[in-house]
Amino acid sequence: MTGLVQAVPLRRRRPVARAVEGQELALVVVIALLWLALSLGTDTFLTGSNLRNIVFGVAAIAIIGIGMTPVIVTAGIDVSVGSMAAVVMVVVAKLIRDVGAPAPLAVLVAVALGLALGCLNGLLVSLGGIHPIIVTFGTLNVFRFVALRIFDSKQVTGVPDTLAWFGGGEAGRGLLGVPHAWWLAMVLAALMWCYMRYWATGRHWYAIGNDPNAARLAGIKVRRRTITAYALTGFFVGLAACVLIGSGGLVQQNAGTGLELQVIAAVVIGGTSILGGRGTVLGTLLGALLVGTLTSAITLLGWRSELTELFIGVFILVAVGVDLVRERRRRTR
Amino acid sequence: MRMSKRAMALVAVGLVGALAMSGCSKKSGGSSGASAGSGKDGKQIAVAFVPKLQGIPYFEAMNTGGQKAAKDLGINWIYKGSTTADPGAQTDIVKSLIQQKVDVLVVAPNDPDSMAPVLADAKAKGIHVMTSDTDAPNSVREVFVNQATAEGIGRGLTDALLEKMGSQGKYAIVSCGQTAANLNSWIAVQKQYTAEKYPKAQIVDTVYAGEDEAKAVSMAKDLMNAHADLTGLVGECTSSAPGVAKAVREAGKIGKVFTVGLGTPQAMKPYLADGSSTAAILWDVESLGYLTAWAGQQIAQGKSFETSNKVGSDLADVKYFSDQKMLLLGDPLRITKENVDQFNY
Numbered sequence: 001m002t003g004l005v006q007a008v009p010l011r012r013r014r015p016v017a018r019a020v021e022g023q024e025l026a027l028v029v030v031i032a033l034l035w036l037a038l039s040l041g042t043d044t045f046l047t048g049s050n051l052r053n054i055v056f057g058v059a060a061i062a063i064i065g066i067g068m069t070p071v072i073v074t075a076g077i078d079v080s081v082g083s084m085a086a087v088v089m090v091v092v093a094k095l096i097r098d099v100g101a102p103a104p105l106a107v108l109v110a111v112a113l114g115l116a117l118g119c120l121n122g123l124l125v126s127l128g129g130i131h132p133i134i135v136t137f138g139t140l141n142v143f144r145f146v147a148l149r150i151f152d153s154k155q156v157t158g159v160p161d162t163l164a165w166f167g168g169g170e171a172g173r174g175l176l177g178v179p180h181a182w183w184l185a186m187v188l189a190a191l192m193w194c195y196m197r198y199w200a201t202g203r204h205w206y207a208i209g210n211d212p213n214a215a216r217l218a219g220i221k222v223r224r225r226t227i228t229a230y231a232l233t234g235f236f237v238g239l240a241a242c243v244l245i246g247s248g249g250l251v252q253q254n255a256g257t258g259l260e261l262q263v264i265a266a267v268v269i270g271g272t273s274i275l276g277g278r279g280t281v282l283g284t285l286l287g288a289l290l291v292g293t294l295t296s297a298i299t300l301l302g303w304r305s306e307l308t309e310l311f312i313g314v315f316i317l318v319a320v321g322v323d324l325v326r327e328r329r330r331r332t333r
Numbered sequence: 334m335r336m337s338k339r340a341m342a343l344v345a346v347g348l349v350g351a352l353a354m355s356g357c358s359k360k361s362g363g364s365s366g367a368s369a370g371s372g373k374d375g376k377q378i379a380v381a382f383v384p385k386l387q388g389i390p391y392f393e394a395m396n397t398g399g400q401k402a403a404k405d406l407g408i409n410w411i412y413k414g415s416t417t418a419d420p421g422a423q424t425d426i427v428k429s430l431i432q433q434k435v436d437v438l439v440v441a442p443n444d445p446d447s448m449a450p451v452l453a454d455a456k457a458k459g460i461h462v463m464t465s466d467t468d469a470p471n472s473v474r475e476v477f478v479n480q481a482t483a484e485g486i487g488r489g490l491t492d493a494l495l496e497k498m499g500s501q502g503k504y505a506i507v508s509c510g511q512t513a514a515n516l517n518s519w520i521a522v523q524k525q526y527t528a529e530k531y532p533k534a535q536i537v538d539t540v541y542a543g544e545d546e547a548k549a550v551s552m553a554k555d556l557m558n559a560h561a562d563l564t565g566l567v568g569e570c571t572s573s574a575p576g577v578a579k580a581v582r583e584a585g586k587i588g589k590v591f592t593v594g595l596g597t598p599q600a601m602k603p604y605l606a607d608g609s610s611t612a613a614i615l616w617d618v619e620s621l622g623y624l625t626a627w628a629g630q631q632i633a634q635g636k637s638f639e640t641s642n643k644v645g646s647d648l649a650d651v652k653y654f655s656d657q658k659m660l661l662l663g664d665p666l667r668i669t670k671e672n673v674d675q676f677n678y
Binding site: 042044047049050053056057144148151153154155157158167168169170244247249250252253254257295296299300302305306 | 386387388389390393417418537540544546550552554555558560561572583584600602603
């Protein structure tokens, strides 16, 4: 157990984070420059309907990212969120279409189901001692199987607009014309940011990510904190599923496919270290916003669609590269 | 501890990459049939159909038609596909069917080029090879069952949309897979036909949303934002057709922006009802499945096709084009709010 020897007091290794970390500031600058360029370059970017489309398009990713951030901060990962979203979506879609469930019940079922699946992930990760990517890769397939069984070889068509409050239409618009889904993401991110910054149990996630053995010696309930992170992710997946169903219509079998990669991209671009121990939900929100801006800008400018993938790839590599350089510098200090 | 953490991270990054490429595949066989349709050696003929993906109403309806034909003709119909429209996952399923030594292998390829060598391999093992719904033109396939010609669909879509747009204005296309040969051939016709017949109309952009309805909605909204004077949208496949209609509905532009698309009737019904979709262009998908199974039986028995074939009561005159080795189902249908209830898929 080399961890015992290397156990270093949390404070000295990692002073309490500054309000805004370096990468977040860089992201704000990049997004601001991008928005400025697009506003000047096109007369269609800076319009209500376009900005609404951008933030709505990434709202579900951002909401799940709020849960994924603490998971990655504990040096874990949850690749099952896409399949999990599919399970919640098909259950809730069938519930409101076939049973006529009202919105509050639908949301309750969505978050309860998400929470339950998240708890399962958390339990398996914390009890098994296997790397989270393996565990959640397993549950990714299991959840997808469950979703497909519930789909029963048919996509769900004619889903009513019960959850339109979360959707991208007129009924989903809130204060200042901003979609409720994005308000939800911002409010939840603010709460999580405060929790991770000021609450002791929130700080424990960082300690676990830096060195789980040291964290355990310091009296942190590593297992319980780990389960909490995965359970919260499940809860947020439940909410995101409501956003994805939104104003209804069609829920396809491939719902949520690849969602995990989009969420992880937002978190990583947002400056959360894939090695654990560093990162904030504010960064994740900005990461999602950057991805959304890029995706929309490509279409607005009439560029080829596949350039979106290129730019997102480059941003991930830059973000991870910056993180590794910073990690190395910190270690040699 | 430090090193192992880094190693873990490397494993993690590698696995995330692998994830992106993996698809989960679902298997289910549908078989039915009696003893009448036997091959040369007296065994029941096994015709296996591999759709682009399983579980969407389009291919499920094709399966329904295939099962019906199997019952009528007494052959064994196998239907097996992946749950994602992923060329790799599809190739794996085709390979497993080759191992099972089916008599006839029918594929609707996601990527015709990567499917071609696999089909050649099947042929080398003595399996008859066909394509249906989507062709693999540079392959060894013996016949292609075409649902409609590219001209029929491209013109059908263009006419339905431009009638509503008053033969003029700007429109855009939301397509799906960038490598889907049939979608691309329809788009080529739409471009050419629009330029010839509707000189005052213009296609301003073509974007690709994959088989993802939510992405189609988002991209359609981007297109409406990018072109304020846009009055038309085409959804080129069964996920983007409802997608563009939903975008118009959500943007509150019903009656200002018109949409048409290749949509399945039940999925399009709510949009046809409120006018966010003008029409869906499609063919009778169950009949396509029926024709596919019939054609499989014909080639397994070594029979050749006539210029006009009587396949069944609903398919009295199916044309065969020997120069392209292609069977043609017929003219596409225009599905509107008036006739949408005739279709239960």
